[in-house]
Amino acid sequence: MKRRKIDLKTLPAKAGNEVEDRLGVATPLRSIINKVFPDHWSFLLGEIALFSFIVLLLTGTFLTLFFEPSLKEVTYDGSYTPLRGVHMSAAYASSLDLSFDVRGGLVMRQMHHWSALVFMAAIIVHMLRIFFTGAYRKPREVNWIIGSLLFWIGFLAGFTGYSLPDDALSGTGLRIASAIMLSIPVIGTWLTSSIFNGEFPGDIIISRFFIAHVLLIPALLVALISVHLALVFKQKHTQWPGPGRTNTNVVGERFFPRYTIKQAGFFMAVAGVIAVLAGVLQINPIWLFGPYEAGVVSAASQPDWYVMFLDGSTRLMPAWQINIGIGNGYVIPPIFWPTVVLPGILTTLPLAYPFIEARLNKDNKIHNLLQRPRDVPQRTALGAMAVAFFLVLTLSGGNDVIADKFNISLNAMTWAGRIGLLILPPLAYWVAYRICLGLQQHDREVLAHGVETGIIRRSPDGRFYEVHQPLGHDHEALPYAGWVVPKKMNRLGALGPALKGFFRPLERPAEAPVSPGHPPVEAAPERREIESKH
């Protein structure tokens, strides 16, 4: 038999042709490779959320292999001696085992928790970027809606996961959640007892939360994230205005190789930071809290940071109870407003915002160019208002810790929060609005009069004035292009590039540009010490 010679050189081409004959992927592959992505650091915030979600999936899968989602009572006999012999739920005992009796289990647990915190933080920062730059405008309203929903689903994922270990803190959180559900008028008790299968805490809630946390919610997250990314792909990313950038093109780098390489590196960076955080900064040390008992709680019990704003709103709410005197009498407890009505408003208002803004501006155009926050003062101010509102609530969620650390009366903290919640958001609106106008004005000023050079000239008649470097030709005011206006001479190339090399320069220094207006610099005259005679 004659051996067929394999020509290594033509092998890739041949293999490629064979694949193409069967699958027909060449054209879509080419179009993906060639897809252009605009680049800016602020476009990477959503990626942090995506990458920490991947870390969440990986570490979470590991945790499910050891966690036992059951409220069955067991007596702990693991290696953590301080809790030996204590009666606790199987969920809590298996969480302790994960921390002490599974090799490397604790670092996985802490990575899971840290990446959840990073996930939520990245979502919020990413949404702020989208909001302040107007990236949610037509045609991207659907992706804005999906993003907002992702925040709330992530919130639920976080809360259900936080509840699983059944330690003293998470049990208290669950108890509060049951109180929130109870407070809903008419259906509250039915809803609560349906979810808990009877009275709180019942014996099945951990199993139900478990399946929600590891299957239902992640499936929903994966589905929505996929649609979110597919839409970004389909609609193409927004871009900042700038030279050559229009509403109908994308200026940037092709997807492969540079953009993908940067994404891969960024994923490793996010995962690396999470790993270091998980190793160095202890998080949720459940063995110090003890098992959940209905009668035990410790002070300074705070939820994860993204739940704290609801904790804060609950703390600040005055004790306004509504009694309805029909029949035996009915009650709407005060906790209903800050924990059911407020999140309801916070969910629906952002969903409607892109449409409200378009309606008010009578704007039906397609927008692919971002707006600088300063150029839309109303929106920026509204956003600042929302941030101030969120911050007051979040700080109030930890007001007992602040009161304790700074020796302030707890009641004073609560009142400060109540008053702050009413005063600070409008104040933030006003301040942000004024800052936007100021920045706008300064941009126009530089465009009209040029960049400050720092050179002070004295005219023959004795007046001093500063030399400005005009940006346009013939001292003409340039139109504002919606993009950064250079405001320092360095930005105009007044400073040469820095030389590379630690001990000696690795390259020949470029010839320094000589400004025609200035004489060449002369060597300084030799200095002589001033002598003094006594």
Added chain:
Amino acid sequence: MTVQTTGGNGNGHGSSVPEEIDYDDPRTTRFEKVKAAARQDGVDIVHYEPQFPERGSRLEKRMSRNVSFMFLLVGLFSTAFIVLYIVWPWRYKQGDVMMKYYTPLLGITLGLALLFLAFAILTWGKKLLPKEVSIQDRHDGGAPEGDRRAVGQTLAYMVEELGVKRRPLLGLAAAAGLAPVAAVVAAPLIGGLIKNPHADNQMFVTGWAPIKEPDGSTRLVRLTRDDGTPIRPADVSAGGQMTVFPGIPEGATNVHADSPTLLIHLRPDDAAVSRANNVKGTGHDKFDRGDFMYGDYIAYSKICTHAGCPASLYEQQTNRLLCPCHQSQFLITDNAKPVFGPASRSLPQLPLDVDDEGYFVARSDYQATVGPDFWERP
């Protein structure tokens, strides 16, 4: 070398047909083929500039040395991670210092390995690969008018063919038939989950309800510690307090999550005030609790009426009980009425007595509803 290209379709008019290129022509460079391929996707590579003006320059060598070094560090830290993972003592031993470093060491080695990998990849991509600027057309706004019409007509024709408009009965019957099918899907889910919250009157009964013996008599429930031992008045000193649980099976567990109670031994003058206020009642629940206290002892539900946390921080000086979850404060000497914070309802008071053997008992269950408020609380 800087490759600058002009022309093509890089100025936003993607409709022009990309010129054909002979991929076998040895005279065209591979990069020119790449650019031709990009143009087929409406992408124009307008600027493509190697990072280093001359190939193999010292700067380039140094940069590739840096990247290589970082890859070696990745290997180093990954190996360190594996070695530490295997050999470092990790089992919990009380007072052992070494084992405390297990998790930090794993986190740091893994994190550094990943971070150096990140730096290596990023430096490779950003400092060694050529810089480029490419422009692609967006093709926004969906299909052109003609296509839209085509799809619209197809859809409209489809609906027409179904003939629901011509045969209204069919449509109505289908709707009437399909609605219950949706209910069939939902029914097992909802039906299986639904649970009557008022079965056994559970919202209003706690572990303190007197027990009905088989012979028809009732037995009062003792106040016990969490280990089940009963409590005599002498066990709580004046000004002191103790968390007590109903002396029934599983009374101190979460099965009776609404039963934990705070037993307080008031100082005599506070006790006098409390007793007087007990008779008066307070706020909206003005019923006489004149006989709820036993001597200077008073007992309130520990479950906050706001969100159900244990209101367990007792401040002796002011006789206030603080809930650490949302800072509701209750005044013990005035029927535990809420005096600050979001709680709107007094803590329920447990009527106390002492049985023949000298142990505390609850004379009856709580008279007010324990725990967080809800719609149908009378």
